[in-house]
Amino acid sequence: MWIVGESEDPAELLGSMLMSLYGIIAGGFHLEGEKDVEFTVRGSSPEEALVRFLSECLYLVEGEGVVITDPLIAVEDDLLSISLSSKGQLFTIDPGHAGMEVKAITYHEVGIVKEGLMYKARVLVDL
Numbered sequence: 001m002w003i004v005g006e007s008e009d010p011a012e013l014l015g016s017m018l019m020s021l022y023g024i025i026a027g028g029f030h031l032e033g034e035k036d037v038e039f040t041v042r043g044s045s046p047e048e049a050l051v052r053f054l055s056e057c058l059y060l061v062e063g064e065g066v067v068i069t070d071p072l073i074a075v076e077d078d079l080l081s082i083s084l085s086s087k088g089q090l091f092t093i094d095p096g097h098a099g100m101e102v103k104a105i106t107y108h109e110v111g112i113v114k115e116g117l118m119y120k121a122r123v124l125v126d127l
Contacts, residue, residue, distance in 0.1 A: 001100075001127055003054075006120040011073040013119045014050070014082060018057055018071055024125065025061060025099045029091040035066055037088040046079035047110045050123060053082045054105040060088065062102075067091055079112060079119075100127050 003020045007013040039056055043049030060066040066088035074083040103126040112121040 001125050002122055003125060004120075004122040006118050008117050008119070010075045010079055010119050013121055014053060014073050014075070015071045017050075017054065017121060017123070018068065021054055021057060021102065021105075021125065022061070022067060023099075024127075025102055026093075029067060029089075029093060031089045031091050033090040035064075035088045035090055036086075037066060037068060038083075038085045040081060040083040042077075042081050044080070046112045047107070049080055049082050050112050050121060051105050051107055051110055053084070054123060057084075058102055058105060065090055065092065102127060 001024060003017050005013050005016045005020065007016065037060065041049055041052035041056055043052055057068065068084065068086050068088050070086060071084055072086045106124045106126050108124050110123045112119065
């Protein structure tokens with residue numbers, strides 16, 4: 001399944017792609033508290049940084065039971081470095097409303113380009 005997005009602001013683009021990822025996973029989240037979340041990923045290309053960013057966010061959901069509801073994203077070095085600093089929400093998923101299981105964020109045909117003023121990105125998720 002593809003996650004695609006476009007925006008003039010690369011941080012906004014990444015935030016919308018993160019929300020799209022949660023839309024695939026989400027069924028019924030029961031929020032249970034907060035946790036501070038901070039991380040930075042770097043890539044040798046913008047595509048690698050994008051995959052690493054979404055993979056880290058996927059790990060937070062699956063490994064730590066944390067979803068980011070209001071991401072504060074900083075982009076540096078022409079999209080080679082992506083940082084997130086935010087309050088994460090601890091959650092459990094309502095078994096009757098579970099969404100799809102995302103196995104991985106893939107590098108297959110991943111793309112992020114700037115066309116005029118717009119950044120456009122796409123990444124394939126393995127279900």
